[in-house]
Amino acid sequence: MSESSVSTVPTDPGAARGTEVADTATDDLRQASLWSDAWRQLRRNKLFVIAAGLLLVLVVMAVFPQLFTSIKTPAEGGCTNALANSKVGPSADAWFGYDIFGCDQYTNVIYGARVSMIIGVVVVGGATLIGVVLGALAGFFGGWFDVLMARITDIVFGLPLLLGAIIILNVFPSRGLTQVCIALIILGWPTTLRLFRASVISVKDTDYVAAARALGASNGRIILKHILPNAIAPVLVYSTIAVGGIIAAEATLSFLGIGLQQPAISWGLQIGSGQRLIRTAPHIILFPSLFLSVTVLSFILLGDALRDALDPKLR
């Protein structure tokens, strides 16, 4: 996830489209903007197809968990008087066994997808938005704003992610989904800012930006129409991989007891509650761990495939 590994040499889709127009009359197949090219390459990548398929299943699981299991969660009135089943291992009736309260572990794990997906998407979306907006301003205009941003990001980078999150989460009187998202966004946006700022700087002195300016384009138009599409690729790759990292961070915080709190349903909480039972009932830890790892893996594979497709140097 190092910044250097996701750098790309930007090419202007506008410029590429210019040559396309001339070509389309003779040969319809030679459409080759960076993005359409990348998409074509992605579809041929087996790992991308597998990762995207897995994520599709996980998204459906997060939105409609009822499709996967008919058993209700405790919050919906399911799983009452079930203590007789406490810690019973996997069987044909309950594929993943039962947790310490005698609730069906398969249902728990299915419902756990929702929290992970929401946190991953909200945090990375928020951090990317803040980072891209501020990074564009810092990179394009430079000056005191750039210096200020550099100092602020220096300070935030001084705090390791998990420690920073532990401290921020302690500020809140009660902790839940919103608080975990806020803490992780606060710590996440500086990386995106630095990445996008560097990328903007490498693009802003190109000829097509000078041409746009000579034609009288405003700064806003130059940033939105010419710089953004050419500078966003490294951020997209980083953000995709970062979703996996954020999901793992949420699970870690919930596991430590400082993220989501019971009765929320989260893979991290499920693993935390099984912590003391590792000798007698390892299945309680096993299944949420498996789902968590596969989810993180899918985002990493997706990001890797995206990098391969967007980096012209590798072709």
Added chain:
Amino acid sequence: MARYIARRLLLAIPVLLGASFLIFAMVFALPGDPVRALGGDRPISAAVANQLRDEYNLDDSLPVQYVKYIGGLAQGDLGTDFSGRPVSEILVQTVPVTVKLALVALAFEAVFGLVAGVLAGIRAKSFFDSLVLVSTTLVVSIPVFVLGFLAQYTLGLKLGLFPIAGVASGFSGYLLPGFVLAALSLAYVARLTRTSLVENLRNDYVRTAKAKGLTPLSVVGKHTLRNSLIPVVTFLGADLGALLSGAVVTEGIFNIPGLGRAVFQAIQSQEGTVVVGIVTLFVFVFIIFNLLVDVLYAALDPRIRYE
């Protein structure tokens, strides 16, 4: 070189002050009254409460508290926790444990990460190369605490190769947690070494070295590996933060009485001074380590010079 280091040190000061104030402000903005929390269910008498508030400057405004704290810090006084134990004493007890754990982890990273990376790099596209790629991808996607349980269950409980928790049995108690702590960075080190080595092996001076008739060992060892290590060293500097965070989780799972476990316990009992003391120390270490890394570049690559 001296001027470069001096400039970097000066730049590090605002970062340190900023980070420590940020932490301080957040910790002390915590809702709830730590003095009352100290008493538990039974209320503390007003006189005792006042004395405690006075002693820990709790009635001053936030900036004043911070200035007093930094003043103490400059004199080597990191404050005391609420049971009167000096933070410096906690550090003395826990730092050696965490340093030992970190060194074990670093050794795993350096030995296994570099060896795997070099072997994969010199035989790019071979079976071993693919094996390294697949296994590092898997390791990267397993969160540290999951990996910790996995190792604890299989290697500790089922196979009985390592102690399951604690360091009572001496050095062997550090091996398993050290490996778990190292795993993520180990994967990155292997990948970075491989990528960097493959890139550098294409250079003209490598061809020259081969044409001179040097042995493959000396081509890789002397002419390629040294500058291939630059991204790896950069990574290790930035990665120290992850190592320190990972220590909180790993020390928790394996019950290692180090700094990480102390941080977590302190945050839960709202011991502001302990948290600020240890995390500020972490930030100090992190920034100084990164400075060292910058200086190391010049030693590794003669093309880099600082004026």
